[in-house]
Amino acid sequence: MSSAGSEAANAVAASTHAGGDPKGGVTPVSRRVMNLAYWLTQAARRFPDRPALILERQAVTWRTLDARVHALAAYLASQGVGKGDRVLVHSKNCVAFVETMFAAFRLGAVWVPTNFRIAPDEAAYLAQASGARAVICHAEFPDHARAMAGALPGLGVLLRIGAGDFGLGEQEYADDAATSADRLPDADVEYDDPCWFFFTSGTTGRPKAAVLTHGQMGFVVTNHLCDLMPGTTEQDVSMAVAPLSHGAGIHLLTQVARAAATVLPPDGRFDADRIWRLVSEHRVTNMFTVPTIVKLLVEHPSVDAHDHGSLRYVIYAGAPMYREDQKRALDKLGPVLVQYFGLGEVTGNITVLPPALHRIEDDAAARVGTCGYARTGMQVCIQDEQGQAVEPGVQGEICVCGPAVFAGYYNNPEANAKAFRNGWFRTGDLGHMDAEGFLYITGRASDMYISGGSNVYPREIEEKVLEHPAVAEVAVVGVPDATWGEVGIMVCVPRPGQAIDEAAMMAWLEGRLARYKLPRRVYFWDALPRSGYGKITKKLVRDALHERGIMP
Known part of the structure; x- marks a missing residue:
């Protein structure tokens, strides 16, 4: 095995794979899998x-x-x-x-x-x-x-x-x-041989390479076919309305497993009319995107100008969908929505809410706010700070185990140690489950927010802003936004004797950060609020934004 392969395979062996004496008197000879x-x-x-x-x-x-x-x-x-x-x-x-x-x-x-x-x-x-x-x-x-x-x-x-x-x-x-x-x-490859470095920042800091393996991805694709788009064959046509570098690439790989064609909209630019035209022309049957794009598609007049009756599955992930947006999409497209919840480290495989459970009526059967139940072959557990499972309805950290969990972070033992506990992968998200096993996400253990389906990590932005010679302190928080789900608000403290305004800061950030990471608004204060220990916390910043009438 190459050095990359061995490092990845051994990264979290103690957390993800059983060891010790062979069970049942059988000694495994090989873990070879399909390339x-x-x-x-x-x-x-x-x-x-x-x-x-x-x-x-x-x-x-x-x-x-x-x-x-x-x-x-x-x-x-x-x-x-x-x-x-x-x-x-x-x-x-x-x-x-x-x-x-x-x-x-x-x-x-x-x-x-x-x-x-x-x-x-x-x-x-x-x-x-x-x-x-x-x-x-x-x-x-x-x-x-x-x-x-x-x-x-x-x-x-x-x-x-x-x-x-x-x-x-x-x-x-x-x-x-x-x-x-x-x-x-x-x-020739074995189960733990790496095939894909899926970059994710996890809960904080600079991006980390989540190691996906051939064996793991074989399960993930099978699971996608089972839970997200059952019945897919070579007669189907897919469209990925998102960059193939992340979840959309996994969606495309799933189509290849069934020899289903994939439509690639040109230019990488969002154009609702063109997307609906391509759906009609090529009789697209399944589509992968994020809630923001679903919202923009169904609110655009072109949704009524083109035939989209071929669609069987419109799969969205990356963030929960606002209920009103969900109802509007169901009204326009019919019962075709599929939601899944899953981080890059679990390759999207945590929960699923299939079309039959997307209801337009606000009744008890609608389970408003749920992101579905555990994916086939996966187990979800809500745990307290000590790693103990909590009762239904009690909030805790969402943890998961199963074959879709990644091999670990490449060359990052510290991050691996934090990510796993007693064999469970810790998502860093907070939620609760009802008595029937439906999951509800209630918050995030980290400060990360999701804008347009993309994870945004405040610390990454803050570190970049602190490179500006006029900025002494900075804090970025995510706030609700009707279009993008969440957007960033940034508060800066100028250095003594320095002057900078919002326009100048946004101009400086242009090109230094991806556009989806740029804050929506920038404010300048004399000081940031601190706790009794002298620490700047996002909760105190949020409270101050509320007090000033800035926070929505």
Whole structure:
């Protein structure tokens, strides 16, 4: 096993895998599992001429996609990329982005996708933290490419997707990859071999690489097919209205397992009319997105201009949906909503609320506020501070165990120690369950908030703002917002003799933070409230915002 594989597999072995003497007199010989790239091989064998990816004006068949993946894998292998090596990809949704996923899997390498919205220095940190051997970057992001290359003095491969010039001597990712390359066999993998670094900040601080493995992801995809979109076949057509770097990528992988085509809306920009037109043209049957996008889609006039009767599942995750938004969506789309709750560390697999339990009526059967019941094969437990299960209706920390739980954080034993207790993964979210096992999220143990389906971590913003020479102290809190779910409000304390206003601060932050992390408003106070111990707490900041009439 490579060093990356062994480090990841051993990261939380004591917490996630049983050890000791063999049970039942059987000594395990091997934990070999299917390489995830085999799903693409299967689809290309069974349905070579059916569409795999559908773009605005072209379709890529399973045969072509498989051939292009083989060509990319062969090129990476020729450059020394092999099992356990990390392949970082920074790009908007496109065919090449999908190809990088399966090429990495095929080699037994580790796919490291980034959110294309992050700033260049954030991308550089992810490249360095992952120890990437290869970087594949879209031509639209030259500053990101230069920042990542600068953070990786031993970088072996740098590929550019599309026309352009990073000025780094990079190779261009071929638009028509040769199909004559020797067909590489899928690398042999075991259950705990890493396949994907899913970057998440967990509860606080800088992003951490949650290690997803081939064995774990085999379960996750099977679970998605079981709980989120049962009955999916090659006749289905999917659409991912979110970056493929995170949950939408897992959704796409699930479609490949059943040879269902995926529509990729162009440009990465949200356009409600175009999305509804694509749904109608391609008879889309399932869609993955976040509550904010569902709200924008059903409130746009184009929802009534296009036929969306083909939809069977509109799957949303990343945040609870406001009840009024939920009712409006049900009224427009019918009983097709599917909600799931799950962090990156559990790969989305904690709870599900299927279409039959999304009710438009506000009656007892509606279970208003629930995010559903435990996913198949997973167990949810509400625990107190000592790790003991609490009674139904009592609030505690949401903890989970089961095959969808990740292997641990890469190269971060301290974070692993905090994340697991008695074999349970601690989500950091607070909630309670009713007597029938339906989960209700009531708060967060951390200060994280969710804006437009994306996790925002105040400390990350605060650390960036404190780099400004005029700022002495800063606090960021999330507040409710009718459009985005939550947005940030920031309070700064200027340094003595320094002057700065809201417009100047927002201009300074532009380009230093991803747009979804930018606070909605910035206020300047003489001092931040402190506790009796001299500590600045978010509760005191919230109280002060309320007192000043700022907090909604």
